[in-house]
Amino acid sequence: AQKVTQAQTEISVVEKEDVTLDCVYETRDTTYYLFWYKQPPSGELVFLIRRNSFDEQNEISGRYSWNFQKSTSSFNFTITASQVVDSAVYFCALILTGNQFYFGTGTSLTVIP
Amino acid sequence: EAQVTQNPRYLITVTGKKLTVTCSQNMNHEYMSWYRQDPGLGLRQIYYSMNVEVTDKGDVPEGYKVSRKEKRNFPLILESPSPNQTSLYFCASSWNREIPYEQYFGPGTRLTVT
Secondary structure, three states: OOOEEOOOOEEEEEOOOOEEEOOEEOOOOOOOEEEEEEEOOOOOOEEEEEEEOOOOOOEEEOOEEEEEEHHHOEEEEEEOOOOHHHOEEEEEEEEEOOOEEEEOOOEEEEEEO | OOOEEEEOOEEEEOOOOOEEEEEEEOOOOOEEEEEEEEOOOEEEEEEEEEEOOEEEEOOOOOOOEEOOOOOOEOOEEEOOOOHHHOEEEEEEEEOEOOOEOOOEEOOOEEEEEO
């Protein structure tokens, strides 16, 4: 059963628009971690954020913000005032005890200039 | 420079011909892992290792072998590759403490099995 769902396969926005990437996860564990990674067209994977299941505070880092809601099992990622350099595939991942990683299928974001 | 290296970066081979993809990290990380990336399927974990001589199956271990004899190296072995193993493979490493740390990924190995 899929543990991480990124329902948005592809999203296109015009530069300077805000965009939210959805991530819904599934687990019965009470302790778990959630990550977001970015994969630009060059192919490397870039770590963006880690969140544990006990910390529901939202986080903001520049134009990036994350909204973690345990009640809906979601960990959504918002880019404010998008830029062309934000064009990439974004992956959400769930890590359970034992350090096994479960990645979502990714959301491909295209920012149109 | 802290990095994860993979070799080769590109490989075209034929069905049944054994191959090894090497992975090495210079950060003294305990945790290492292999993933495959396929269109529409995201990244799927093949095997991971919490430390030397400790390996565990991920989500899709069938058809793969790994070994962890040294801390820095974690080779991926395909004993008898098949076309359905055509994929983009990533190696990753991280610290292994009481919480999972960010993984550093290698540049990827694009494997084609004909």
